[in-house]
Amino acid sequence: MVSFLLLLFPKYIRVLQNITINDYYSKPGKTSKRYIDIGLVDASGNLDVIELKKPFEDKILRQGLYRGNNIPTAELTGSVMQAEKYLFHLSKWGVDGERALTKAYASELPPGLDIRISNPKAIIIVGRGQLGGNKMTDSQQLDFEIIKRKYANMMDIITYDDLLGRLQNTIYALEH
Secondary structure (H helix, E strand, C coil), X not given: CHHHHHHHCCCEEEEEEEEEEEECCCCCCCCEEEEEEXXXXXXXXXXXXEEECCXXXXXXXXXXXXXXXXXXXXXXXXXXXXXXXXXXXXXXXXXXXXXXXXXXXXXXXXXXXXXXXXXXXXXXXXXCCEECCEECCHHHHHHHHHHHHHCCCCEEEECHHHHHHHHHHHHHHHHC
16 A cells, blocks of 8 residues: 555655654653654655554444534544544654754755754544445445544545545546
């Protein structure tokens, strides 16, 4: 999948894998390490992150309703929290983090490009657009869209089906 991320997200120029960042807050007085699945660097050096989850169905919405609403699974809620913490730790790391990441990935970046941590965003790639072996209903799709829009200021939530659809449409557009 890494090989076609730049095609699907053309604002980025480099994909970085397994980024190690510092966490100064989870254990007071100690620095912990966190590991971001994928980082995306844009042409100005700004860093965004991708959190990958397994492409199984039933990972987005719970099977039953809660007061007539489809609600997120623990997998999706946990993924959102994990991505939020990555963004938090990156932002708190600040200039020191920019220097450390630039140094660590200098050989993978264009000459003179520094990594910038300026209000980073996240993309969560999780699950399939299916529940119980069936495509999501209109009601389920609406509730999922509401969930996605709740976090739109800081992250995108994309299913593997969405990602594959985007790839197919991109290939079609390039061929025609």
